[in-house]
Amino acid sequence: xxxxxxxxxxxxxxxxxxxxxAMKMETHMTADRARIVxxxxxxxxxxxxxxxxxxVFRAD
Numbered sequence: 751x752x753x754x755x756x757x758x759x760x761x762x763x764x765x766x767x768x769x770x771x772a773m774k775m776e777t778h779m780t781a782d783r784a785r786i787v788x789x790x791x792x793x794x795x796x797x798x799x800x801x802x803x804x805x806v807f808r809a810d
Contacts, residue, residue, distance in 0.1 A: 751796050755805075760786050767805060770798065785810070 751770045755761055761781040768779045785807040792804050 751792060751794060751798065753790060753792060753794050755787050755790070757787055757790055760784065768792070779804075 751768060753768055754766045755768075761767065762784050763781055765781045766778050767781055767787075770777055770779075787805060788808040789806040790804075791802075791806065792798065798804065
């Protein structure tokens, strides 16, 4: 897993948040709206499972 954002950073729609490989394919997770990253619950190299919480955004 690659983490492209940091806590406290404002992200705009379409910005890449994370990328990860699954079944030999790389997938990019992008922001669907402008938000501020409050907490990252993953770090580079972590493995994840379905339904894991990865990022917490601050409510506007």
